[in-house]
Amino acid sequence: MRRTALPVVLALSALLAGCATAVRGTGDMGVVVERAAGRIQVVETSGMTRLATIDGFGDLSHASVVFARDGRYAYVFGRDGGLTRVDLLNAKVTHRTIQAGNSIGGAITQDGRVVAAQNYEPGGIRLFDAATLEPLADIPAIGPDGRRSKVVGLADLPGKRLAASLFEAGEIWIIDVADPRHPKVTKLPAGKQPYDGLVTPDGRWYLAGLFGEDGLALVDLWQSPPAARHVLSGYGRGSAPLPVYKMPHLRGWAMAQGKAWLPAIGRHEVLIADTANGWQEAGRVEVAGQPVFVMAQPDGRQVWVNFAFPNNETVQVIDTATRKVVRTLKPCRGVLHMEFTPKGEAVWLSCRDDNRVVVYDTTSYEPLATLPADHPSGIFFTSRAQRFGM
Incomplete structure (x- = not known):
């Protein structure tokens, strides 16, 4: 036995050593979407580097990504209806299905077992097993007039539920997926043309923006039964709205300073709502253009804002204590998306028209790194897996 033990031990040690070099955590990983090329980059934020590039995702012109609860798998929703499951550690596609004709995003349930896709064509929500992408249920988005509606603002909620907004139907749906093969839907009137939606970090409130009227629709998810009501209804009263070049994204909203x-x-404003006082307007901040994303650093001290055309080369930083713009940056042409590192020491900006991603220090506002990317759009980090609605 002594003659064979040493070679076995050496072989085992070599194997373990080889495995150790390949093992890493997923907490600092993420995905950059290269929209024109139909591919993604796998990146890591600690060293600010690209780890891999993966092709074959189809139309990513309006792509979004959610993550498995352990951060290993990314689910990529493509504009062409493609739903793709990606193993980030091995940098490969594990499953892919064309589940609709036109899709703009999705969600993953609280327990990480069900992936949901929101679809424009045909309008509706489809549920899939997160491990296999096996279809579980199809929920047609039929409005009060009997016609199909585009689905937007899909978000995961506590209690194995989802919330979504129906654009043409003017409704918010709360969907119980405890039994994902037999989901139960509660339909709430919302207002004219809800265009996006989000859930607060504590999972209590679902908020939908209204394209067809001033204001937002708000649902208290702790209330039973839930009901929608209007808030911030008068923010544009008395003045004509400007042409809308790009729809703002509530999913990139900010919660800061309560x-x-x-x-x-x-x-050309950022609205401030007091969530402890019935979601009443608490102020406005004038900014350089029409905001698209209004995103808070993880500590809530600052809010970063990017803008629609023709101001999409600009990023502004608002100090939430003083409610003033404290820095205006011109990082590149076509800033489409921003994503903070998990604890907010840096922010990544996608520069579509300059074919790069730029990383900025959030204290000094100095650039830290530049990564080449082919017309990048969305940036998504695995830290989203631990937050509702992301």
Whole structure:
């Protein structure tokens, strides 16, 4: 036995050593979407480097990504209806299905077992097993008039539920997926043309922006039964809205200093709502253009804002204590997306028209790194897996 033990031990040690070099955690990993090329980059934020590039995702012109609860798998939703499951550690596609004709995003349930896709064509929500992408249920988005509606603002909620907004139908749906093969839907009137939606970090409130009227629709998810009501209804009263070049994204909103910081559609303003006082307007901040994303650093001290055309080369930083713009940056042409590192020491910006991603220090506002990318758009980090609605 002594003659064979040493070679076995050496072989085992070599194997373990080889495995050790390949093992890493997923907490600092993420995905950059290269929209024109139909591929993604796998990146890591600690060293600010690209780890891999993966092709074969189809139309990523309006792609979004959610993550498995352990951060290993990314689910990529493509504009062409493609739903793709990616193993980030091995940098390969594990499953892919064309589940609709036109899709703009999705969600993953609280327990990480069900992936949901929101679809424009045909309008509706489809549920899939997160491990296999086996279809579980198809929920047609039929409005009160009997016609199909586009689905937007899909978000995961506590209690194995989802929330979504129906654009043409003017409704918010709360969907119980405890039994994902037999989901139960509660339908709430919302207002004219809800265009996006989000859930607060504590999972209590679902908020939908309204394209067809001033204001937002708000649902208290702790209330039973839930009901929708209007808030911030008068923010544009008395003045004509500006042309809307790009719809603002509520999913990139900000919660800071106990307030909600929201993009005002058709305005050069960020709205502030007091969530402890019935979501009443608590102020406005004038900014350089029409906000698209209004995003808070993880500590809530600052809010970063990017803008629609023709101001999409600009990023502004708002100090939430003083409610003033404290820095205006011109990082590149076509800033489409921003994503903070998990604890907010840096922010990544996608520069579509300059074919790069730029990383900025959030204290000094100095650039830290530049990564080449082919017309990048969305940036998504695995830290989203631990937050509702992301």
